[in-house]
Each structure stands twice: as C-alpha cells, then as structure tokens.
Amino acid sequence: MSTMTINLKIWRQKNTEAKGEFQVYKLNDVNEHMSFLEMLDVLNENLIKEGKDPVEFDYDCREGICGSCNLVVNGRAHGPKRLTAVCQLHMRTYSDGDTIVIEPPRAAAFPVIKDLVVDRSAFDRIIEAGGYVSVKTGAAPEANLIPVQEEVANQAFDYATCIGCGACVAACPNSSASLFTASKLAHLNRLPQGKPEREKRTVAMVQQMEAEGFGDCSNYAECEAVCPVGISISSIAEMRKNYLKAIF
Amino acid sequence: MPTLLQAATSQVGRKILTGLTGVFLVLFIIFHLGGNLAIFGEPDAMNRYSMILHDFGPLLWVARIGLLAVFLIHAWIGISIWLKKRKARPENYAVYSSKGGPSKQSLSSRTMAFTGIVLLIFVIFHINTFALGDMETVLIDGRETHDVKALVIDTFSNSAFYAFGYAFTMLLLGAHLGHGVWSAFISLGMSGKKSSAIMYTVGTVIAIVLAVGFLFIPLYIYFGGGCEAALIQCT
Ligand code: HEM
Ligand code: FES
Numbered sequence: 001m002s003t004m005t006i007n008l009k010i011w012r013q014k015n016t017e018a019k020g021e022f023q024v025y026k027l028n029d030v031n032e033h034m035s036f037l038e039m040l041d042v043l044n045e046n047l048i049k050e051g052k053d054p055v056e057f058d059y060d061c062r063e064g065i066c067g068s069c070n071l072v073v074n075g076r077a078h079g080p081k082r083l084t085a086v087c088q089l090h091m092r093t094y095s096d097g098d099t100i101v102i103e104p105p106r107a108a109a110f111p112v113i114k115d116l117v118v119d120r121s122a123f124d125r126i127i128e129a130g131g132y133v134s135v136k137t138g139a140a141p142e143a144n145l146i147p148v149q150e151e152v153a154n155q156a157f158d159y160a161t162c163i164g165c166g167a168c169v170a171a172c173p174n175s176s177a178s179l180f181t182a183s184k185l186a187h188l189n190r191l192p193q194g195k196p197e198r199e200k201r202t203v204a205m206v207q208q209m210e211a212e213g214f215g216d217c218s219n220y221a222e223c224e225a226v227c228p229v230g231i232s233i234s235s236i237a238e239m240r241k242n243y244l245k246a247i248f
Numbered sequence: 249m250p251t252l253l254q255a256a257t258s259q260v261g262r263k264i265l266t267g268l269t270g271v272f273l274v275l276f277i278i279f280h281l282g283g284n285l286a287i288f289g290e291p292d293a294m295n296r297y298s299m300i301l302h303d304f305g306p307l308l309w310v311a312r313i314g315l316l317a318v319f320l321i322h323a324w325i326g327i328s329i330w331l332k333k334r335k336a337r338p339e340n341y342a343v344y345s346s347k348g349g350p351s352k353q354s355l356s357s358r359t360m361a362f363t364g365i366v367l368l369i370f371v372i373f374h375i376n377t378f379a380l381g382d383m384e385t386v387l388i389d390g391r392e393t394h395d396v397k398a399l400v401i402d403t404f405s406n407s408a409f410y411a412f413g414y415a416f417t418m419l420l421l422g423a424h425l426g427h428g429v430w431s432a433f434i435s436l437g438m439s440g441k442k443s444s445a446i447m448y449t450v451g452t453v454i455a456i457v458l459a460v461g462f463l464f465i466p467l468y469i470y471f472g473g474g475c476e477a478a479l480i481q482c483t
Binding site: 080 | 341430
C-alpha cells in the first residue's frame, strides 16, 4: 500500500456575502484506497485538531446515488473520471505530490452557503413548477392498469436516473440548467401518466429555470460529459421539440 | 400558455430562433456559393446571373430585407447569449477544463461569438465592396447590365489584402459552422443518442465544404485564374 503527499488548494468562503479565497493545505500519508471525500475528512480532522474551521462540503450517501456531492476538482465537475460522482472517486487516481484545486459549483443561481457548499434549492423550484404528475388521491391503482411499452419505460428510466447534483450547471460554460430540466421533462413527458400535462409542464419548468438565473444553452454538451449518470443532451433537443409543440 | 412573443424571447425560444435563423443563413450561403461558382462557367455566366437576380425588382428587395432581418436577429441573440454568461456566473473558476468524451467544447464552439462578430463586420465590408462598388456596364442580350465579374476579378487579382483577408474570414466561417450546424440540429429538436454522432459529422462536412468553396475563389483569382476571361488587366 502506498501513501502520498497531496497539495490542496481549496476555496474558503465564510458565507454567501463574504469574499472567498483559496487556502493551501498539505496532506501527508494519503492512502491510495481512500475516497476523495475521505481524504477531505482527514484534512478536516487535522484542521479540527489544530483548532481551525473545517472545510464544509456536501455529501450524504457516498455511493453515487443521492446527488449531494458536487465538487469541482481541477476544473472538472466531480473530478477527472467520467460517469463517476466525486464521492466515488478514489485517491489512486492521483500521484504523490499532485496539486488538487477544489472549488464549489459556480453559478449565480447556486449561491455559496459556506466554502464548497452551495444552495441548490433552485432545482427544487424547477421541480415544483411542473416536475410531477397530478393524480387523484385514493387507493393505489392496479400496477399494470396503464400499459407502458418496454422501450418507453427504459428511456424514461434512463432519464429518471438524474440525481440532481448540479454538475451540469457547474460544468456548463454558460451555467445553464438545461440538462437537469430536460432530463426531468424527458422522464415524465414520455410516460402515459405524464403525457396529459406535457405541454403545461414543459413551459412551466422552462420558465422557472430562466427565472432562477441559469444561463442559456449553447449546445456545448459539456453537461453530458460530466453527468455522473450519463444523461444525454438528446433530452435537451426533446425539450425544445416539446416546447414548440406547446406553443403551436 | 405564453404568447408567441413571450415564447420567442424565452430561453428555449431564443435558442430555437438562433437555430432557425442559423439554418436559414446556411441555406442562403449555399445559394450564394452556387452564384459565385458561375465565375467558372461561360464568360458571361456571372453577369447573366446578376442580371436575372436584378430582374426580380421589388421581390429582390423583399428578399434582401428579409435576409437582413434574419441576419440581425441571429447576431442579436447570439451576442446576447454570450453577454449573459457573466451574469449567470459572476465568479469564474480558477481552473476549468473540459471532460472530453461527448463534450462538444472545441475551438469552434468556444469562439462562436468572436467568429460571429467578425462575420458581422465582414458582411458590412463585403456589401460595401461588391454591392455598392463602382461598376462598369456590359451588354448582355443587347441590355446594359453591371459588370460584376470585372469588379470581382479586379478586386481579388490586384490586392493581397482582399484575397487573403477573404480567405481568412472564410476559415472563420468554417469554424462558426463547425459547431453551428450541429448545434442548430439540436436547437431545432432533433434528438437521438445514436444520430448525434452522424449529425456532428454532417455539420463538420457542411462547414468544410462551404469554407473551402468560398475561400477558393479569391485565391484562385489572386493567383491568376479567371484573368483571361476578364475585360481588365490582371497584374
Ligand atoms: C452576423 C454575424 C453573426 C453573429 C454575431 C453570429 C453569432 C452566433 C453565435 C454567438 C452563435 C452561438 C449561439 C449560442 O451560443 O447558442 C451562433 C450560432 C450559429 N450561427 Fe451564427 N453568427 C453570425 C453569422 C452567422 C452566419 C453568416 C451563419 C451562416 C452562414 C451563421 C450560422 C450559425 C448557425 C448554424 C448557428 C447554430 C445555431 C444554434 O446554435 O442553434 N451565423 N451564431
Ligand atoms: S454523496 Fe451521494 S452521490 Fe455523492
């Protein structure tokens, strides 16, 4: 088992209004089997022992399924590996002496709360605007009452895997939330349960995404490249098609 | 539901309009290149083509104004998207790099606003040179018409600035369309995970064909082609 020394350059910011700046840390004896977040845990333990403020960063499951983690590592959302959330990244990706720059996702619509933690409630408000299916309440319907073609079910499931981490926004040169919004739309709009509200939903979610201050989409497809679950920008094309259908 | 105006100025509406106007401009320049190629036809082919266009009279003006509108809408939205970037990300990354793979970040996509603005300036310059320039007249089928061909050959054969300046700008056009054509497909809602690679390749091919087609003519004339057919002396 080899250990290494890692140089860290981490964005520190006291609160939303404060001006942030980079702090440099040196971490010895980093185990190559540590996950990236465990490496930060070690840093924080050291900082706490020294009586300093630990680095705030978001996580929950550490299994790549909840979408809480969303660090920008050396300029790439979730780090260098494709289809990998940063909690699933391991230190064996790095070598002794490497310098790693860690920044929060940067977007006006994602204000920094502290250090590397940003407020992603803009995504919740996009969902509130239309990312649901209205149903009559009452007893649960029979599961196979509405037949769904297998192909449609599979595609809907592919889009439903979006974990809402916000890497798409973080990586987009324009800070657009198109991939997030479009994946939710592509998931719901193609299912028989979601179809009746398709047009209303598309227009409402698109409006909310703009109101939140996310940028325009320039079809850079960087979002698809950083998405830990590989959502395709075909969903964005589909969103535009459905938007056109809603208007005409 | 939003009104048509609200829809057109919404984030998705703007993108659809960039794509729509972009495609329209591409169709126009394909048509324009067809006209330019008349320089390789019969000696009077280019002037005959110009005469036929002018014979449309008021209809030609309708087309010109329509084209100008499309051009301005395209440029306006394109530049405004670019200007909004800073508002959506007031604090930039200290380090930023692309993850590759399916990403379409390239020199071509990252310079869309730059190449676009150069094209805007170029078009003003271009219209001033060839549409408003001083022209001799020639007789075709007994009718007097502008000698466009002589002006074109005179301009490019006598000036390295014009010949190479045009050729260089056409490389920038190719760069604009390298991302642009593919982008327009996606903007207009052509989805499909598998067809994406095909669309990107088609876009690249269209960009190369148009850029090479346009830059070939000024260089051809500069290096002595077409002079024998012209009424004027090439230096
Ligand atoms: C007046 C000068 C021009 C400017 C300022 C301009 C600017 C732009 C910009 C900034 C974009 C990217 C939009 C985005 O980021 O989403 C764009 C896209 C595009 N442009 Fe231009 N452009 C100009 C002229 C042209 C011309 C002459 C053509 C064609 C011959 C053209 C074809 C396209 C196409 C096909 C797209 C892709 C549309 C899309 O993204 O959906 N542009 N333009
Ligand atoms: S912490 Fe849950 S996805 Fe990374």
